[in-house]
Amino acid sequence: MILDTVSHSTYVHGYSERETERLADQANALTHLLHHDTSYPPGSRVLECGCGTGAQTVFLAAGSPDAQIVSVDVSPASLDRARARVEAAGFRNVTFRVADLFHLPFAEASFHHVFVCFVLEHLTDPIKALRCLARMLRPGGSITVIEGDHGSWYCHPHTVEASRAVECLIEVQARLGGDSLIGRRLYPLLVEAGFREVRVSPRMVYVDSSRPELVEGFSKNTFIAMVEGVREQALAQGLTDSRTWDKGIADLYRATEADGTFCYAFFKGTAVR
Amino acid sequence: MILDTVSHSTYVHGYSERETERLADQANALTHLLHHDTSYPPGSRVLECGCGTGAQTVFLAAGSPDAQIVSVDVSPASLDRARARVEAAGFRNVTFRVADLFHLPFAEASFHHVFVCFVLEHLTDPIKALRCLARMLRPGGSITVIEGDHGSWYCHPHTVEASRAVECLIEVQARLGGDSLIGRRLYPLLVEAGFREVRVSPRMVYVDSSRPELVEGFSKNTFIAMVEGVREQALAQGLTDSRTWDKGIADLYRATEADGTFCYAFFKGTAVR
Numbered sequence: 001m002i003l004d005t006v007s008h009s010t011y012v013h014g015y016s017e018r019e020t021e022r023l024a025d026q027a028n029a030l031t032h033l034l035h036h037d038t039s040y041p042p043g044s045r046v047l048e049c050g051c052g053t054g055a056q057t058v059f060l061a062a063g064s065p066d067a068q069i070v071s072v073d074v075s076p077a078s079l080d081r082a083r084a085r086v087e088a089a090g091f092r093n094v095t096f097r098v099a100d101l102f103h104l105p106f107a108e109a110s111f112h113h114v115f116v117c118f119v120l121e122h123l124t125d126p127i128k129a130l131r132c133l134a135r136m137l138r139p140g141g142s143i144t145v146i147e148g149d150h151g152s153w154y155c156h157p158h159t160v161e162a163s164r165a166v167e168c169l170i171e172v173q174a175r176l177g178g179d180s181l182i183g184r185r186l187y188p189l190l191v192e193a194g195f196r197e198v199r200v201s202p203r204m205v206y207v208d209s210s211r212p213e214l215v216e217g218f219s220k221n222t223f224i225a226m227v228e229g230v231r232e233q234a235l236a237q238g239l240t241d242s243r244t245w246d247k248g249i250a251d252l253y254r255a256t257e258a259d260g261t262f263c264y265a266f267f268k269g270t271a272v273r
Numbered sequence: 274m275i276l277d278t279v280s281h282s283t284y285v286h287g288y289s290e291r292e293t294e295r296l297a298d299q300a301n302a303l304t305h306l307l308h309h310d311t312s313y314p315p316g317s318r319v320l321e322c323g324c325g326t327g328a329q330t331v332f333l334a335a336g337s338p339d340a341q342i343v344s345v346d347v348s349p350a351s352l353d354r355a356r357a358r359v360e361a362a363g364f365r366n367v368t369f370r371v372a373d374l375f376h377l378p379f380a381e382a383s384f385h386h387v388f389v390c391f392v393l394e395h396l397t398d399p400i401k402a403l404r405c406l407a408r409m410l411r412p413g414g415s416i417t418v419i420e421g422d423h424g425s426w427y428c429h430p431h432t433v434e435a436s437r438a439v440e441c442l443i444e445v446q447a448r449l450g451g452d453s454l455i456g457r458r459l460y461p462l463l464v465e466a467g468f469r470e471v472r473v474s475p476r477m478v479y480v481d482s483s484r485p486e487l488v489e490g491f492s493k494n495t496f497i498a499m500v501e502g503v504r505e506q507a508l509a510q511g512l513t514d515s516r517t518w519d520k521g522i523a524d525l526y527r528a529t530e531a532d533g534t535f536c537y538a539f540f541k542g543t544a545v546r
Contacts, residue, residue, distance in 0.1 A: 151427050152536065156457040158424070184429040187481040188532035198483065204538060206475040208460040259461035263425065263538065265477060 030218065033203045034117075034146055034266060035059045042066035044112040047136055049101050050074075050119035054082025056146075060115055061091035070111075072099035102132055109138045117146040120189070124177035130193035137273040143195060145269045149183030152204075152265035153223065155255035162255070165248030168234035169227050175237065183267035195271030207262040219262040224252045303491065306476045307390075307419055307539060308332045315339035317385040320409055322374050323347075323392035327355025329419075333388055334364035343384075345372035374402055382411045390419040393462070397450035403466035410546040416468060418542045422456025425477075425538035426496065428528035435528070438521030441507035442500050448510065456540035468544030480535040492535040497525045 038060070040046050044067045051057045051071035061069055071086075071094055073079050079096045086094050099105055101119070114133045120126040133143060150170050155162065173180045182189075183202075190198040207214040228249060234240050240248075255262050311333070313319050317340045324330045324344035334342055344359075344367055346352050352369045359367050372378050374392070387406045393399040406416060423443050428435060446453045455462075456475075463471040480487040501522060507513050513521075528535050 149427075151431070154422075154424050154457060156454075156461070158454070158457075181429075181431070184427060184431075184534050184536060187483070187534055188429070191532070200479065200481060200483075200534075202477045202479040202536065204475045204477040206473065206540075208473060210460070210472065259464070261457050261460055261473075263457060263475065265536065265538075267479075 030203075030205065030222075030266070031059050033205065034268065035063055037268075038063050038115070038144055040064035040067040040113050044068070045110065046070070046113045046115060047104075047106070047111040047133075048072070048115045048117075049104075049133060050116060051079070051082050051096070052118075053078045054085040056115075056117045057082055057086055057094060058089045058091065061086060061089070061094050065091070065093060067093060067113075069094040070097060070106075071095070072097050072101075072104070074098065074100050101129055104132065104136060106136055108135050109141075111136045112138060112141050114141070114143045116143070118148065120145065121147050121173070121180050121182045122176070122178040126179070126182065126189055127193050130189060130195070134194060134273050139273055141273050143190070143269075143271050143273070145186055145190065145271075146203075146266060147183045147186060148180070148264065148266050150180040152183065152263070154263050155252065156261045157251070157255060159248070159251040161244050161248035162251035163248075164240055164244055165227050165234075165252060168239045168245070169230050171239050172230040172233045172237065183265060186267050186269040190269050190271045195273060198269065198271040200267055200269040203266040203268055205262075205264045205266070207256075209258045209260070215256050215262075218264070219256045220253070223262070223264060224249070224256075227252065303476075303478065303495075303539070304332050306478065307541065308336055310541075311336050311388070311417055313337035313340040313386050317341070318383065319343070319386045319388060320377075320379070320384040320406075321345070321388045321390075322377075322406060323389060324352070324355050324369075325391075326351045327358040329388075329390045330355055330359055330367060331362045331364065334359060334362070334367050338364070338366060340366060340386075342367040343370060343379075344368070345370050345374075345377070347371065347373050375405055377405065377409060379409055381408050382414075384409045385411060385414050387414070387416045389416070391421065393418065394420050394446070394453050394455045395449070395451045399452070399455065399462055400466050403462060403468070407467060407546050412546055414546050416463070416542075416544050416546070418459055418463065418544075419476075419539060420456045420459060421453070421537070421539050423453040425456065425536070427536050428525065429534045430524070430527060432521070432524040434517050434521035435524035436521075437513055437517055438500050438507075438525060441512045441518070442503050444512050445503040445506045445510065456538060459540050459542040463542050463544045468546060471542065471544040473540055473542040476539040476541055478535075478537045478539070480529075482531045482533070488529050488535075491537070492529045493526070496535070496537060497522070497529075500525065 046067050046069045048057060048060055048069060048071040051073050057071050076098050079098055083096050114137055123129050153166055170180050187198055187200045205218055207219050319340050319342045321333055321342055321344040324346050330344050349371050352371055356369050387410055396402050426439055443453050460471055460473045478491055480492050
């Protein structure tokens with residue numbers, strides 16, 4: 001199998017324990033915002049591409065309990081975790097398969113729906129990926145794409161160093177061939193890949209101290225954790241110095257205090273083959 | 274009357290014909306997003322502070338047809354337009370009065386609700402303004418505050434010059450004593466001003482070419498028009514040069530083409546005295 005897509009060496013967030021926790025926290029806090037309007041009919045065949053450790057798969061399975069979901073990922077280790085997570089949650093409507101997005105081992109037009117979440121941002125050629133996914137769909141079948149956009153982040157109080165730390169995350173991901181500003185591009189990407197009836201909606205996360213579950217689940221354990229995860233790469237690549245970095249991280253945490261606020265936007269696109 | 278608040282000389286957007294059109298376009302395109310969840314009970318007394326030319330007043334009146342709305346502004350000329358606009362729309366539940374936010378000619382606790390939209394961003398002391406407004410409220414009365422946040426803007430394609438043009442708008446407004454990044458601060462401002470039950474929700478505007486009414490009504494006729502409005506000030510203050518400025522404006526329009534996208538967030542806060 002050729003790993004054209006996200007692999008161990010190029011996945012910006014790595015595969016550590018904290019990364020696994022981060023993905024779980026992120027999924028729990030943001031479930032409703034991202035997934036409440038995704039539900040597939042009984043009997044429909046759904047391909048989830050790039051399921052990782054199954055953080056989104058459990059919500060996909062919960063929202064479509066009578067659909068047949070096939071979740072694939074390039075990482076066998078991630079798939080093992082995904083399988084365990086889905087089994088622990090009691091869902092029996094998901095099968096797992098090691099597969100690469102660009103070389104999917106399925107017949108053309110063999111799915112009613114495709115679901116892809118937090119995957120395109122890591123790819124050097126998201127249009128090619130969308131075209132590969134389109135081929136999996138029956139004519140009239142739908143694709144759902146969810147991506148973040150790190151350029152949508154801002155906070156209060158706001159400092160130059162906090163912005164610099166976030167820019168390092170964006171730059172590290174760009175040097176790995178990804179685009180963490182992809183959320184804003186979903187509409188033109190889906191159109192260019194040949195889909196029709198393209199609709200994109202923003203899913204903005206706003207956090208203040210009246211929402212402690214989001215302060216913990218999103219601001220700290222998702223977003224700041226993600227930024228902190230690229231420290232060594234950012235320093236090694238000379239994107240910042242340790243003093244600026246450390247102040248930036250401290251400033252990000254400052255915005256999670258009682259009078260701070262934190263903003264970020266995800267984008268959810270749907271379209272039809 | 275002392276004009277502590279928004280006056281002709283310090284209102285960043287000026288009072289031109291295009292500005293009047295801009296405010297009307299903005300109000301039409303964004304009505305539902307900003308106002309759909311504001312409705313006051315029959316007989317309640319509502320103070321709208323800083324109504325300007327009545328762009329929001331018509332929607333306030335429409336949403337609460339049996340409330341008694343008192344709309345005030347420092348500018349008699351703006352109030353004349355507001356009165357004409359509200360009368361033309363057929364509403365009879367609004368009275369108008371020239372008044373300054375910091376010296377309101379009403380008895381303390383004489384209103385059930387206060388509504389203030391796109392006003393705090395122009396003030397040097399928004400906390401003081403909120404405290405003045407709080408005094409107008411009966412105990413248990415509510416305040417609703419709507420503000421934008423120019424730092425929430427981003428687009429695709431994105432260029433340094435486009436960002437620079439928007440930064441000029443932010444900087445010009447800051448030099449007039451305002452804060453066009455105030456949206457993200459509504460929560461701490463309302464808390465510090467002594468309100469309780471503070472809840473802030475983001476209202477994100479996302480525009481792509483499948484939403485032509487927003488391309489025209491928001492991206493071009495609201496946001497880009499607002500940026501273009503500070504050209505002379507930005508150049509006179511040395512914040513940019515004409516070449517960078519012109520490219521920035523062209524780049525902003527570029528993002529309104531078929532494959533472009535445009536993002537912005539408003540914030541709506543409610544709280545109780």
